Amino acid sequence: MTRRPTTLPLRLYRLGMQLATPFAKALLRPRIRRGKEDPTRLPERFGLASRARPSGQLVWVHGASVGEMIAVLPLIDRLRARDFEVLLTTGTVTSAKLAADRLPPGVIHQFVPLDAPRFLTRFLGHWRPDLVVLVESEIWPNLLLEVSERRTPLFMVNARMSARSFARWQRTARSVKSLLRRVDLCLAQGRDDAERLARLGAPRVSVTGNLKFDAPPPPVADRTLEALKAALAGREVFLACSTHAGEEDAVIAAHAALKTRIPDLITLIAPRHPERGMEVLRLATGTGHPAVLRSGGYLPDRGTDIYVADTIGELGLFYRLARLAFLGGSLIRHGGQNPIEPIKLGCAILHGPHVMNFAEIYSRLDQSYGAEAVTDADSLAKAAYALITDEARRLRTVKAGQATVAALGGALERTMAALDPYLVQIRLEKHTLKDRESTR
Structure with missing residues (x-):
């Protein structure tokens, strides 16, 4: 069976990416201007490593991005405990900044190369991975083709569709x-995900659940937490997190309605994209x-109504407040x-x-009364007021959610x-190769 592109759309995609390669830097300039790329690490996007490959x-x-990285952190810990070196790649500036704070010692972070054959060949030639793990729904044609060409075991974990x-x-x-037939093992979050992936052609699919449920709550610096606690002392805190354009208006309107009945209220708004802070x-x-x-x-003072939390990696701080x-x-x-982290x-x-x-x-949360659904600013204000003023109801909601x-x-x-048999096989093959080389 050929491992090269087998359909016309894949061949055309591959050709298009090859033709676009000389213009990659120019194509990324608008993203650099919008803060979507790190100009100091741009070579990584072209497959040029900024770190040496470890020997193991x-x-x-x-x-x-951030969500996938946080979900896979416990898995990375397990791989490190088995003495595997780990290279983590992501595609966003936000995830790279968070990686600097959250990755275990010894784990290397790089930006993933653009999905062009030349860049991926360069990347794979340097790192020479023994195993490739794609998290959630990362189906990049040239990446899969190039990994498959090298006959490197390829897995999808926490897969969703x-x-x-x-x-x-x-x-x-x-x-x-x-x-998808090039994926050796596909571990899906749920039954629906598994069924869709199997229908699309993934050959070995099983349901293992969502890794995000096993991720630990985000850490926080004690000094930072105490400083913000002191600033908010005696005030009721309403948090609106990971908001998008079109939602902050509803949150602010809900705040205005709540403020008439809860005078000491302060609302923290953490936009999903921190660069929107000034807009909020x-x-x-x-x-x-x-x-x-x-x-x-x-820091907010007694005169602050809305505290715009436009920073990266601090949601754990706001959830605790x-x-x-x-x-x-x-x-x-x-x-x-x-919703898993704030519930925890x-x-x-x-x-x-x-x-x-x-x-x-x-x-599941709505069925167990572990969360409440709202539809607009008015219902948001009413639901928030009920939970703020009825502590027994709030605690029932929290306990049901947890x-x-x-x-x-x-x-x-x-x-x-599911991964362990493959990890053992990789280790055995390496030991066999070393034994052969030592007897020559």
Whole structure:
């Protein structure tokens, strides 16, 4: 069986990426201007490593952004405990900054190369991974083709395939089948994900659950936490996190309604994209609510109504300060945000109707009364008021949410059980090769 592109769309895609390669730097300039690329590490996007390859057996783990990176951290810990070197790649500036704080010692982070044959050949030639692990839904044609060409074992873990993505991939059914058949093992989050991936052509699919349920809560610096606690002392804190354009207006309107009944209220808004902090500040001040930016080094004082938390890697801090949190990306048709971390840290959860990216967990939470759904600014204000003023109700919501999350755990153990035979085989093959070389 040929391991090169087998369908016309794949051949055309590969050719297009080859033709675009000389213009890669120019094509990335708009992203650099928008802060979407790190200009000091741009060579990594072209497959040029900024670090030496460690001498041991290397597992390359790739996840798109922050969510995938956090989900796979416990898996990286397990790989390191088995004496495998780990290279983690991501594609966003935000995830790279978080990696600097959260990755275990010895784990190397690089930006993933652009999906062009020349860059991937250069990347793979330097790192020579013994195993490749793709997290969630990272199906890049040339990446899969180049890894397959080298006959390197290739796994998908925490794999997911939404109904929307499934419908899109079905339009090129033969091409996606040609790609997915190169995956040695596909470990899916849920039954629906597994069924869709199998129908698209993944040959060995099993359900192991969602690794995000087993990820530890994000750490926080004690000194930073105490400073913000002191600034917020005596005030009721309402958190709106991972918000998107179109949602902050509803949050600010809800804050205004709540403020008439809870005078000491302060609302923390943490936009999903921190670079939108100034935009959120203008929305707040434009409606008469005094606001400050955390990125400016400010702490809230008694006159602050809205505290715009436009920083990276501090959600764990804000979850520890609030008794309830509205999870953004859900009042608009974005698909919702992951509720697991705030639930583990004791927040009661509010969310909008558009949570298709996390449909299973929100469905289970709503059924167990471990979260509450809202639809607009008015229902958000009413639900938040009920939880703030009725501590028994809030605690029931938190406990139900935590019980639901705990019941959905165990994916890490199941994932490692599936990977272990391959890890043992890789180690045996390396030892056999060393033995042969020593007897020559």
